[in-house]
Amino acid sequence: MAGHDKGDRNKPLYMISVAAELCGMHPQTLRVYEQKGLVNPGRSRGNTRLYSQADIERLNLIGQLTDEGINLAGVVRILDMRERAEERDAEIDELRARVRELQDEVHELKTRVRITELAPYEGNDRTSLYGLLAGPKSQDRS
Template sequence: MNDRNRPVYMISVAAQLAGVHPQTLRAYEQKGLVTPKRTSGNTRMYSQADIERLELINELTGEGINLAGVIRILDLQGRLDERDEELDSLHRRLRKLADRVHELETRESVTALVRASDIPPVVRRLR
């Protein structure tokens, strides 16, 4: 788990950092806008990534977007992030395959040169 996702803030601190009331965080959790981790004692713990998400929610609601719209925007953003990750993975795979093709073509070229020029005619007839 990277540091951005490590749950470190209790609800009161998270609310203060995000500029909202703790009850607002509970409402956001109930609507699925944020999902804080829970301690063994069931205390909500928020990460830096959660705080950033809450700041985005505040920005969107401040622009007049209702919570249903915010939910939709966050869902679409999540899907876009997933597609970006898939695309990055496919690009890495394509680069590996292109490198492998280049390696095989080089090997084939070297082998063809060796066959054609470096083998004495007497040896070629013996094959």
């Protein structure tokens, strides 16, 4: 659901009868899907199946696929490919963020090099130059 974080989507909430009604399926169908590894509901302390919103969404997708004539082996394959694609998308997002961080660091370093090239300093003593790069506080040591 939009606006909910991943933790909310995975929180076990619905007993099997409610989950079955939300998905338009028979509770026994949900049990079969669990047995075949298509869905893995949480359990209460009393060992009652509890389905999350993510489980409901997954069951709805399974229902759509089977309604289109795809057998359970095909559903397993599709769900696996979908999960892998989502993992890859998340990885790509992380890598893009890291690339942006590195681009910012490179930009900062290039800026410092330009400042170094333009800043006057005496002889080979770069300490005054580093003071310029560090900012006004390091120059106030007099």
